[in-house]
Amino acid sequence: MRRYVTAGIVLILAAAAALLCGNSAIxxxxxxxxLAGNGTRAQQVIVFQVRLPRVAAALxxxxxxxxxxxxxxxxxxxxxxxxxxxxxxxxxxxxxxISALVFPYQAGMKCxxxxxxxxxxxxxxxxxxxxxxxxxxxxxxxxxxxxxxCVAAADVIISVRPxxxxxxxxxxxxxxxxxxxxxxxxxxxxxxxxxxxxFVLAGGMDLMALGDEVAQGLGVRVRMYRxxxxxxxxxxxxxxxxxSGMIGFVGLMVPNLVRMVHHGKSRxxxxxxxxxxSAFLLLCDTLARVIVFPYELxxxxxxxxxxAPFLIWMLVRKRKRLGVND
Amino acid sequence: xxxIRNMTTSYGRGELFRVAGLTLKxxxxxxxxxxxxxxxxxxxxTLAGFLKYQGSITIRGRECRDYSARERxxxxxxxxxxxxxxxxxxxxxxxxxxxxxxxxxxxMGDADREKVKEALRMTGMEKMAKRSLQELSGGERQRxxxxxxxxxxxxxxxxxxxxxxxxxxxxxTFFEIxxxxxxxxxxxxxxxxxxxxxxxxxxxxxxxxxxxxxxKATPEEWAKDTDTLRAVFGIEMKKTEDxxxxxxxxxxx
Numbered sequence: 001m002r003r004y005v006t007a008g009i010v011l012i013l014a015a016a017a018a019l020l021c022g023n024s025a026i027x028x029x030x031x032x033x034x035l036a037g038n039g040t041r042a043q044q045v046i047v048f049q050v051r052l053p054r055v056a057a058a059l060x061x062x063x064x065x066x067x068x069x070x071x072x073x074x075x076x077x078x079x080x081x082x083x084x085x086x087x088x089x090x091x092x093x094x095x096x097x098i099s100a101l102v103f104p105y106q107a108g109m110k111c112x113x114x115x116x117x118x119x120x121x122x123x124x125x126x127x128x129x130x131x132x133x134x135x136x137x138x139x140x141x142x143x144x145x146x147x148x149x150c151v152a153a154a155d156v157i158i159s160v161r162p163x164x165x166x167x168x169x170x171x172x173x174x175x176x177x178x179x180x181x182x183x184x185x186x187x188x189x190x191x192x193x194x195x196x197x198x199f200v201l202a203g204g205m206d207l208m209a210l211g212d213e214v215a216q217g218l219g220v221r222v223r224m225y226r227x228x229x230x231x232x233x234x235x236x237x238x239x240x241x242x243x244s245g246m247i248g249f250v251g252l253m254v255p256n257l258v259r260m261v262h263h264g265k266s267r268x269x270x271x272x273x274x275x276x277x278s279a280f281l282l283l284c285d286t287l288a289r290v291i292v293f294p295y296e297l298x299x300x301x302x303x304x305x306x307x308a309p310f311l312i313w314m315l316v317r318k319r320k321r322l323g324v325n326d
Numbered sequence: 327x328x329x330i331r332n333m334t335t336s337y338g339r340g341e342l343f344r345v346a347g348l349t350l351k352x353x354x355x356x357x358x359x360x361x362x363x364x365x366x367x368x369x370x371x372t373l374a375g376f377l378k379y380q381g382s383i384t385i386r387g388r389e390c391r392d393y394s395a396r397e398r399x400x401x402x403x404x405x406x407x408x409x410x411x412x413x414x415x416x417x418x419x420x421x422x423x424x425x426x427x428x429x430x431x432x433x434m435g436d437a438d439r440e441k442v443k444e445a446l447r448m449t450g451m452e453k454m455a456k457r458s459l460q461e462l463s464g465g466e467r468q469r470x471x472x473x474x475x476x477x478x479x480x481x482x483x484x485x486x487x488x489x490x491x492x493x494x495x496x497x498x499t500f501f502e503i504x505x506x507x508x509x510x511x512x513x514x515x516x517x518x519x520x521x522x523x524x525x526x527x528x529x530x531x532x533x534x535x536x537x538x539x540x541x542k543a544t545p546e547e548w549a550k551d552t553d554t555l556r557a558v559f560g561i562e563m564k565k566t567e568d569x570x571x572x573x574x575x576x577x578x579x
Contacts, residue, residue: 207422209414213406214471217374218478219399219426263413263458 118238174300249307
């Protein structure tokens with residue numbers, strides 16, 4: 001219980017810090033006054049149209065990517081499984097490039113298309129691996145193959161139509177600089193629904209950790225559950241990517257950090273991933289805004305700087321200590 | 327009660343596995359014996375509903391394939407040979423046995439907790455309830471999984487080579503637990519390699535050979551049918567009156 005309270009407090013502090021920090025010089029009192037409805041017109045614009053959507057996007061993306069990684073890692077029994085490894089992020093990225101080609105002036109379409117790309121990749125990966133009974137290895141290998149195809153296709157689009165590059169670069173770096181109320185309002189319902197679904201169906205995941213045969217013996221429809229978890233993970237990642245671009249490493253780092261301290265049931269793990277992931281991304285985004293003030297680093301750049309050493313450390317570390325069972 | 331009639335199932339490289347007729351009753355311990363690859367695990371997996379089959383398998387008069395996964399898990403519990411050493415305490419593992427009764431969405435009730443407690447007590451795992459499976463020996467882990475299967479509270483229990491990682495003392499304790507389950511009205515079907523043990527503790531024995539059920543008979547009947555056992559294993563079983571020996575049947579070359 002103590003770790004949930006700690007994570008909750010850190011999350012509240014991170015959200016408060018994210019809300020109070022920014023390029024515009026308005027103090028904590030001004031922000032609170034504006035939230036209470038007493039701010040000036042300029043303060044209202046800054047708080048309600050810039051900072052709140054940004055905090056909401058970081059909070060939702062952190063929760064979505066972390067839970068997505070947690071679902072993938074648990075179901076594929078692989079500590080390095082993440083939306084990135086399975087090609088879900090690259091699929092979303094490719095579809096965003098396609099959207100830049102087909103709907104160049106419709107920003108709202110980016111969300112839907114990124115979301116569709118993540119879903120398409122997951123379905124393709126599931127289809128490719130279903131021939132071998134959705135085994136853990138076949139899903140990962142299919143993900144790597146589909147990811148490579150997505151990257152190649154994206155490169156073809158950039159070569160043929162270089163005007164899409166600017167959009168792709170911004171998207172691939174990842175960050176919350178361009179977040180608007182529209183993008184958040186499209187992604188939020190998907191993320192909240194999928195988080196609730198993951199939370200409700202977490203019991204099946206605990207049983208699947210015992211192995212497919214034991215889980216089947218207990219009445220779990222293993223293939224159906226695995227497919228639902230994969231779809232859930234892909235929708236979470238797709239919705240997050242549609243808001244924040246291809247922010248990497250959150251889906252890899254947070255679930256592994258959570259598993260180091262949480263050895264209990266998956267439902268608790270999902271709750272911790274939501275809180276830790278949100279707090280982590282909020283802190284990273286706040287740091288990205290203040291570290292080179294008055295300029296701003298893309299949050300994804302900061303995450304890559306943290307994530308790459310983490311991945312190396314994780315690969316060196318024994319898998320058993322990461323809490324993922326063979 | 328499980329009844330099999332003219333059942334065939336395919337596995338591996340399209341090899342067919344056949345059982346002409348077999349009845350497995352509750353309140354009885356049935357051993358499945360046979361050489362490696364004879365079809366012991368295939369029989370158990372088919373009964374557990376993992377393999378598609380032709381012909382008929384009925385559980386309490388209803389066709390096995392007509393049961394949903396959770397309905398079947400309320401009738402038949404299954405424990406495979408290979409068990410994972412996950413980061414989970416024994417009590418949580420045993421609680422998972424209640425899944426077929428309450429599913430993912432409902433919480434454990436008092437009746438569920440009582441079943442779990444009873445299963446832990448029966449397997450002697452009460453004192454280890456809070457210990458992680460990773461801290462247990464192979465035999466203890468097997469008993470923890472057995473507690474899960476007992477908590478599942480099904481009329482029939484299928485166990486695939488359950489004594490593999492147990493030492494002699496654990497094996498004896500294990501069969502005592504099975505006797506207790508039998509007395510409480512459960513039917514147990516287990517595949518084993520230890521012939522002296524299964525002749526001592528089981529009510530009937532199914533002999534598998536070349537992916538076919540040869541015959542189901544009692545230990546006494548098998549002891550008289552020396553030709554069949556000799557044809558399959560190259561040995562025969564001899565009943566002994568020597569009470570100093572651990573088991574009442576001995577292997578004779």
